[in-house]
Amino acid sequence: MPQVPALPVVGSFAQRLLATDLPDLPTAKRNETVGFVAHRIDTLPSFTRFGVLVLGSVFRTLLAVPGGWTAVSVLMKLPLPLVAEYPRLIRSLSFAYVWEHWPSTTPTGAST
Amino acid sequence: MPEPSTSPSPPPVVIERWSPPGTTVITGAAGWLGRALVHRLLADPHRRALRLLAHSTAEAADLRAFIAAERAAGATAVTAVEIVIGDVAKADTAARLLYGLTTDTDVLHTAGVIHPSRVRQFYEVNTNGTRHLAQAAGDAGVRRFVHVSSNSPFGTNPDPADTFRHDEPFHPYLGYGASKMQAEMAVDEAVAAGLDATIVRPPWFYGPFQPPRQTTFFRMVRTGKFPVIGKGDQRRSMVYVDNLVDGVFCAELVPAARGKGYWIADERAYTVDEIVETVGRALTDEGLSVTPPTTRLPTLAARVAEAGDRVLQAVGLYQQQLHVLGEMGHTIAVDISRSTAEIGYVPQVALYEGMRRSIRWCLDQGLEL
Amino acid sequence: MPPDVPVQRATVAMDAEVLVIGSGAGGATTASVLAEAGFDVLVVEEGEWVEQGSVVPFSLEQMDRQYRAGGVTVALGLPSIAYTEGRCAGGGTEVNSGLYWRPPGDVLERWRDQFQIVDFDPADLLAIADEVERDISVCTAPGAYSEPSEVLRRGADKLGWRNGEIPRWMSYPSADDAAGGQRQSMTRTYLPRAMRAGARLAVGCRVDRLVTRHGTAASALTTLADGSKGTITFRHVFVCGGAIQSPALLQRSGIHGHIGRSLAVHPTVKLAARFADSLNVPDDVPVHQVKEFAPHLSFGGSASNPGLVALTLLDQWPTFRNAITQWEQMSVYYAAITSEGLGKVRSVPHMKDPIVTYGLTWRDRALLRSGLARLALLMLEAGALEVYPSFKGAPSVRNRRDVATMQQAFSATKASVMTVHLCSTVPMGELEGRTGADSFGRVHGCTNIFVNDASLLPTAPGVNPQASVMAFAIRNARRFAATGGRRA
Numbered sequence: 001m002p003q004v005p006a007l008p009v010v011g012s013f014a015q016r017l018l019a020t021d022l023p024d025l026p027t028a029k030r031n032e033t034v035g036f037v038a039h040r041i042d043t044l045p046s047f048t049r050f051g052v053l054v055l056g057s058v059f060r061t062l063l064a065v066p067g068g069w070t071a072v073s074v075l076m077k078l079p080l081p082l083v084a085e086y087p088r089l090i091r092s093l094s095f096a097y098v099w100e101h102w103p104s105t106t107p108t109g110a111s112t
Numbered sequence: 113m114p115e116p117s118t119s120p121s122p123p124p125v126v127i128e129r130w131s132p133p134g135t136t137v138i139t140g141a142a143g144w145l146g147r148a149l150v151h152r153l154l155a156d157p158h159r160r161a162l163r164l165l166a167h168s169t170a171e172a173a174d175l176r177a178f179i180a181a182e183r184a185a186g187a188t189a190v191t192a193v194e195i196v197i198g199d200v201a202k203a204d205t206a207a208r209l210l211y212g213l214t215t216d217t218d219v220l221h222t223a224g225v226i227h228p229s230r231v232r233q234f235y236e237v238n239t240n241g242t243r244h245l246a247q248a249a250g251d252a253g254v255r256r257f258v259h260v261s262s263n264s265p266f267g268t269n270p271d272p273a274d275t276f277r278h279d280e281p282f283h284p285y286l287g288y289g290a291s292k293m294q295a296e297m298a299v300d301e302a303v304a305a306g307l308d309a310t311i312v313r314p315p316w317f318y319g320p321f322q323p324p325r326q327t328t329f330f331r332m333v334r335t336g337k338f339p340v341i342g343k344g345d346q347r348r349s350m351v352y353v354d355n356l357v358d359g360v361f362c363a364e365l366v367p368a369a370r371g372k373g374y375w376i377a378d379e380r381a382y383t384v385d386e387i388v389e390t391v392g393r394a395l396t397d398e399g400l401s402v403t404p405p406t407t408r409l410p411t412l413a414a415r416v417a418e419a420g421d422r423v424l425q426a427v428g429l430y431q432q433q434l435h436v437l438g439e440m441g442h443t444i445a446v447d448i449s450r451s452t453a454e455i456g457y458v459p460q461v462a463l464y465e466g467m468r469r470s471i472r473w474c475l476d477q478g479l480e481l
Numbered sequence: 482m483p484p485d486v487p488v489q490r491a492t493v494a495m496d497a498e499v500l501v502i503g504s505g506a507g508g509a510t511t512a513s514v515l516a517e518a519g520f521d522v523l524v525v526e527e528g529e530w531v532e533q534g535s536v537v538p539f540s541l542e543q544m545d546r547q548y549r550a551g552g553v554t555v556a557l558g559l560p561s562i563a564y565t566e567g568r569c570a571g572g573g574t575e576v577n578s579g580l581y582w583r584p585p586g587d588v589l590e591r592w593r594d595q596f597q598i599v600d601f602d603p604a605d606l607l608a609i610a611d612e613v614e615r616d617i618s619v620c621t622a623p624g625a626y627s628e629p630s631e632v633l634r635r636g637a638d639k640l641g642w643r644n645g646e647i648p649r650w651m652s653y654p655s656a657d658d659a660a661g662g663q664r665q666s667m668t669r670t671y672l673p674r675a676m677r678a679g680a681r682l683a684v685g686c687r688v689d690r691l692v693t694r695h696g697t698a699a700s701a702l703t704t705l706a707d708g709s710k711g712t713i714t715f716r717h718v719f720v721c722g723g724a725i726q727s728p729a730l731l732q733r734s735g736i737h738g739h740i741g742r743s744l745a746v747h748p749t750v751k752l753a754a755r756f757a758d759s760l761n762v763p764d765d766v767p768v769h770q771v772k773e774f775a776p777h778l779s780f781g782g783s784a785s786n787p788g789l790v791a792l793t794l795l796d797q798w799p800t801f802r803n804a805i806t807q808w809e810q811m812s813v814y815y816a817a818i819t820s821e822g823l824g825k826v827r828s829v830p831h832m833k834d835p836i837v838t839y840g841l842t843w844r845d846r847a848l849l850r851s852g853l854a855r856l857a858l859l860m861l862e863a864g865a866l867e868v869y870p871s872f873k874g875a876p877s878v879r880n881r882r883d884v885a886t887m888q889q890a891f892s893a894t895k896a897s898v899m900t901v902h903l904c905s906t907v908p909m910g911e912l913e914g915r916t917g918a919d920s921f922g923r924v925h926g927c928t929n930i931f932v933n934d935a936s937l938l939p940t941a942p943g944v945n946p947q948a949s950v951m952a953f954a955i956r957n958a959r960r961f962a963a964t965g966g967r968r969a
Contacts (some may be wrong), residue, residue: 156526271844279641280858283888
């Protein structure tokens with residue numbers, strides 16, 4: 001069964017999340033990081049991957065409407081067990097990648 | 113087989129001790145531990161003067177009668193006994209209590225409230241009372257301040273097989289635990305400001321001079337109605353009140369104990385099943401008829417009681433039965449090895465013997481078990 | 482690749498007298514015992530052969546190449562528990578911390594008695610452990626300990642808590658250089674040994690299903706790395722895919738019973754500690770563990786490269802983030818517990834991977850809380866300037882008062898809980914209803930299907946389980962060799 005690639009589903013949200021968390025991360029590094037995140041989601045176990053892509057589609061749809069980021073930000077703050085796992089997964093993968101590859105990155109994402 | 117090497121701290125060969133002080137001050141003197149201390153001190157030829165804090169005139173009168181009875185029974189070593197009346201929670205009481213005393217003074221601070229009607233009393237008496245006293249004792253330059261704390265600042269063990277070590281992080285159990293934790297912190301602050309203080313931490317204690325709720329405990333065991341929670345494999349450290357008195361004196365008289373805290377309990381913890389069985393045996397051997405234990409409650413009952421206790425305490429109320437039942441579902445086990453090594457505390461009376469003595473004391477008082 | 486190890490790629494049609502599925506601590510030992518006993522053995526491995534030293538230990542690249550799903554696997558629950566599985570020749574032994582613990586004697590006796598493991602003398606198993614220790618050169622590290630390891634020792638000593646160096650399966654070419662150690666993993670020990678005795682190792686081969694009839698399997702349906710489908714025929718099969726993959730494969734093959742119903746793990750919570758001086762070792766873990774509260778609670782050190790330090794700070798990023806600039810002064814530590822909770826591995830039709838769930842009990846949560854607080858206390862005693870516990874809403878800890886605040890704020894549901902040491906999904910023994918395989922690993926109700934890996938351990942042993950896995954696998958394989966695979 002051919003897989004739906006993760007990048008188009010999670011890419012816009014991951015970009016936005018990283019731009020918010022690490023505003024000073026240079027665009028090239030951000031793109032590289034998002035690429036890594038999508039690659040990892042592509043290799044997730046089937047069930048987890050399915051769940052992540054469902055959540056990813058919801059977030060992507062929300063982001064596509066005006067004021068969508070505000071709605072997404074509210075959604076992320078709610079104590080919803082599975083929903084909260086999605087931004088957490090994106091963050092975990094991104095942060096691990098950023099600091100493993102560029103250890104001198106500042107807390108806002110700037111290079112030193 | 114790879115086995116991590118152990119790294120015990122070597123025990124000091126000889127534990128240096130002070131002689132008893134000129135004046136021994138006791139707060140909460142009319143209480144359970146207070147009376148047990150007074151009982152021992154009155155008969156001690158090395159002690160000279162006692163100054164006792166009573167909460168009210170009625171309590172002072174009660175204490176006078178108690179001292180008279182002790183003397184009549186032969187405890188005549190100490191003749192200089194002064195009683196000061198005052199509420200430990202009030203800021204000026206400590207200064208009055210310590211007025212005119214020299215630095216040849218030790219303070220044994222046992223005053224505290226464990227089963228109040230309102231949660232705020234925990235903080236007024238246990239925390240603020242201790243803070244006032246510790247500050248005043250520091251100002252007065254007393255030789256040693258012994259603060260009687262509890263297991264409650266450390267909560268309960270997370271597993272029935274777990275035992276609290278000498279040094280543990282605070283995790284207070286409800287209002288009482290929080291108030292006693294803050295009291296310990298107040299003592300630590302006073303020590304940082306120059307007070308010489310030592311903390312003793314007894315878990316569940318029992319023995320002569322006990323209040324009526326403990327009589328209820330014997331009665332429940334005797335009639336088989338003591339509620340054993342779950343499998344009854346929770347472990348409890350206990351201490352006979354006379355052992356605790358020994359521990360308080362060790363903490364008072366060992367110079368090296370400055371700024372430290374010690375568990376004062378029996379050698380090992382017992383399972384609740386073992387406690388109920390031992391008490392039953394002690395009751396039988398004292399000639400009382402005992403019904404085998406029949407009351408077993410599911411662990412859930414203790415959890416529900418604990419949850420109820422939490423809800424009540426959150427709105428400032430305290431219900432004793434709920435509190436006791438909630439806590440019965442937990443293990444509270446402590447390791448006294450450091451107390452033995454550093455202040456020379458060795459428990460003398462074991463559970464069975466201690467229980468027999470307690471039962472005899474109750475019967476001598478004419479109490480119905 | 483060592484010259485005497487002819488690793489081959491799997492092909493669409495293969496055949497063997499004994500098929501061993503998986504090449505980790507269970508599969509490699511099984512293959513070597515059986516090959517040396519004269520059986521025609523084929524080992525198939527889903528992952529690739531990755532030469533030691535070609536990837537940085539504990540790096541994302543290593544996770545990509547040697548872990549299942551890049552190391553991003555999770556047991557669902559409240560909280561969900563992250564776990565990792567090796568997926569390469571040598572399995573978990575290639576990527577774990579290499580710390581060696583024999584199975585505790587009392588645990589072995591409890592397993593024997595409670596799960597009715599017959600013909601089992603713990604002393605015999607410990608004699609096998611002696612052999613294993615020689616074969617994989619279990620030894621302590623030469624020279625000075627790393628500073629992150631010293632932290633554990635120093636903090637525990639100050640508190641009077643039992644601690645010590647845990648030996649590892651390492652060989653050290655230089656007598657005073659602990660960092661130059663060579664991990665004696667399966668690709669260095671039992672796999673070459675099996676192949677020297679005639680076993681074949683085929684990598685890039687996933688087994689989708691065993692074709693069984695009345696409890697007897699005759700072939701395995703496979704998917705190769707390039708996506709093509711294949712078949713392997715055999716007379717006997719040993720399933721050694723680890724505690725998640727082994728029960729999942731049995732379930733996909735239509736074998737039920739007590740399979741995948743009792744996953745046991747050692748849940749852990751973490752913190753990062755910051756010190757005055759640089760101490761971070763990005764590519765190795767501390768060799769000390771604190772066993773004062775064992776078996777129910779243990780402390781140790783985790784891999785701490787800057788990416789992993791960032792991960793530890795992640796749950797409280799807004800308040801902890803500034804610490805990341807000082808990652809060189811930081812190291813990550815864990816508190817691990819024995820759990821009374823229960824996990825399940827369930828295969829779902831048409832899904833390639835199983836669904837894994839795990840539920841912590843009330844007691845597990847209390848133990849994780851207490852463990853994290855005690856670990857924080859140890860860090861303060863070891864001289865930490867600040868401690869960053871890994872849970873949402875965590876305060877940073879600089880003194881004992883903060884430890885109390887932290888312990889009050891903790892809830893397992895808000896914590897980053899993770900685990901290694903997955904086991905017990907096909908428990909061995911004769912106890913009906915609670916075992917999935919017999920006392921020697923033969924799956925109940927089957928004639929020629931064996932499990933021989935961490936799945937067999939009846940419960941989590943409370944220590945690193947690899948030694949137990951290897952010793953049991955050797956014991957069971959020898960029994961098989963002695964009886965020719967016939968039922969005793």
